[in-house]
Amino acid sequence: MTTAVEYDGAEAGGKPEAENYAHESVKTRDSRGGKLRVKGPALSQDELDVLRQPLQLPFSGRTAKNRFLKAPMTERLCQWNKEGEDISARGFPTAEYERLYQRWGEGEIGIVVTGNLMLKYDAVEGYGNAILCDDHDNRVEAFQRVTSAAKKHGPLMIAQLSHPGRQGNAVLNPNPVSASDVQLQVQWMGTRFNEPRPLSVDEIRSMVADWGETAYLCHRAGFDGVQIHCAHGYLLAQFLSQTTNKRTDAYGGTLENRSRIVLEVIAEIRQRLADPSFVTYGRGRFSVRIRAVL
């Protein structure tokens, strides 16, 4: 069986659940119109009230004030390096980024997950991505301003940690790395992807440590947890998928081997954040986003 990743065309089997429900047409203001929207089953007031109730997260013991979760949506609002400027100027939170999270925070949402927060300056999903891998320019403090603004109204604030692997456009990611050298062949609107270089085992170890470092910096910056992005065809999904992982070492082949890097990232984060002030969050204060059919 194959693992579905963003662009490799692998498909889940069976009928989409949405087909069980009636669809309705929606008129839009422009001439395109006629978009389809799924009409879900009617909910009773009691069922709707559940959304207002607090939710205790079983592993961390933290409580979300209600059951709404803001999905990760890449913001592309952070500072970017100018031509010729060092790339470590990238990814610094701007006033716009802070303001965005202040507004999400005002939205009475139980859990706010950020969009892609990148682990490296040279491996990004797009211009304007947030990046947190060191504190050379006091960016931890800048991220602290963002988390304080968002948390004023009580949501839990989760950073989505992300690395694009082969799936970062060639202009911003000229020398991509991945599980194997399987190039993403998709091209659109001038975007193309370079052939990735497989990570060596030593590089995987160093990459795992990077995940731990970013999680540690996120903790310092006031995030309540991190989500490890293993979905949408990014680096960790490239390890999980047989389409993109052709390795014959301990990180390829069986599902256990293909998952190894993810489990190592989790172990590394636990180890890096094992300080007493974090104990109240307990085990599993991270979350993993997987979009896969195994």
Ligand SMILES: Cc1cc2nc3c(=O)[nH]c(=O)nc-3n(C[C@H](O)[C@H](O)[C@H](O)COP(=O)(O)O)c2cc1C
């Ligand atoms: C503008 C935009 C940016 C997104 N950025 C991310 C992202 O950074 N990380 C991620 O995991 N998903 C991202 N997504 C996917 C969303 O989290 C979500 O899964 C998707 O919009 C489907 O939402 P729905 O299930 O409510 O329809 C993005 C979606 C949109 C529309």
